[in-house]
Amino acid sequence: MDHVSKFEIPVDDLARAERFYSALFQWVITSEQRIITAPSDNRGIPIIFGAINGSFKERRDFDHPLILVKVDSIEETLRMAETIGGRTITPLHQRGEDGFFATIADSEGNIVGLWESLKVVD
Numbered sequence: 001m002d003h004v005s006k007f008e009i010p011v012d013d014l015a016r017a018e019r020f021y022s023a024l025f026q027w028v029i030t031s032e033q034r035i036i037t038a039p040s041d042n043r044g045i046p047i048i049f050g051a052i053n054g055s056f057k058e059r060r061d062f063d064h065p066l067i068l069v070k071v072d073s074i075e076e077t078l079r080m081a082e083t084i085g086g087r088t089i090t091p092l093h094q095r096g097e098d099g100f101f102a103t104i105a106d107s108e109g110n111i112v113g114l115w116e117s118l119k120v121v122d
Contacts, residue, residue: 005070005115007054009035010062017056061090066103068113074102077114
């Protein structure tokens with residue numbers, strides 16, 4: 001089963017957003033613009049069941065918060081989405097050294113991010 005692994009909040013003014021979310025929810029904002037919403041391990045992974053962390057992103061591609069769903073294969077997920085009434089918004093591309101990213105519009109027009117972690121080869 002694929003799961004929501006992260007969220008991204010677009011911002012115009014990072015310092016203003018940090019002040020707002022820190023004050024409102026007591027979230028911790030790291031120097032890498034990561035949003036820690038729950039106690040987490042040293043890799044930033046929440047240790048509370050069901051909790052997810054997120055990040056701030058410069059407002060460019062999205063005007064609304066974005067959830068990221070971790071999938072085994074973005075290519076397969078994009079094909080399936082197209083088959084069942086969705087459409088690709090942002091094509092598959094690598095994001096840094098961590099993994100691959102794409103976005104789809106669901107059957108209702110909502111934008112959903114897809115994430116595929118890079119496989120570690122021994």
